[in-house]
Amino acid sequence: MSAPLPPFDPQQAAQFFFNHGHSGWLGLRYASHGADWVELELPWREDLLGEEDRHMLASGPIISLLDMASGMSIWTARKVFTPIATLDLRVDYQRPARERSAVLGRVECYRFTRSAAFVRGIAHDGDAGDPVATMAGVFMTIARDPRLAQQ
């Protein structure tokens, strides 16, 4: 008999999640977490500008940051890693992020059921009271790995 798995640890999982793929390319880093929330950091990158004539971060990486923080907040709240898929994600942009500043994405999973998880969060560049963006999303659990379902 194997011992029960320890609860999902976002700090530990980050080492795996962020060493490859889209998150790895963005350079996402673990920042902090609580019982039902996770905060990740998107470091400043000169090549992720949104407009040629304005030295500001594109909004796309902020969506990726918040999407990733959403998933990790769900696993943290559930205490277990289960395959999930983003159903709906809304981001409201309040202001541009400050130039050369890292952006932090803090998302809480405020409610989950067997099939759905509800998240809300913010992106900020140092002061959580003055967000760059706010977001809300709904994720669904995937009963089976879709890659296996094809076979």
Place this chain on the structure above:
Amino acid sequence: MPNNDATGSYLTAYARALGISMHAIDDGAPVLTVGFSPVVEGRPGAFHGGATSGLLETAGYAALRARLEAEGRWPQLKPINITVQFLSAGKNKPTFASARITRLGRRIANVSVEAWQDDRGRPIATAVMNILMAERPG
């Protein structure tokens, strides 16, 4: 129809870094594409939702730029919001996206975007964006 130089300018540094390129102009609207690579990979063998969102958003801006250019306008575009619906997993194959300007006002544009893989009639994700158009100073 915008020439290649103009269509190239619809792509931001972020979009080019993600691997997004112009695929075609369809009825005045740019069709963008991105190939599958580690840069866009989330779950193994599938697109990351953030990468799909980045493609949708880029296609939204590209369509708006094309339309504004045709009207002789060149404002700064500022994102107000985006709502993305993920309809099915993006598999490890090229993904396309194109947008329709639902309403073009003086200050606000409302844009609908669709992303698909094999069949344009079966989108893998859609988005609605509100974009603020700010006249450039001077």
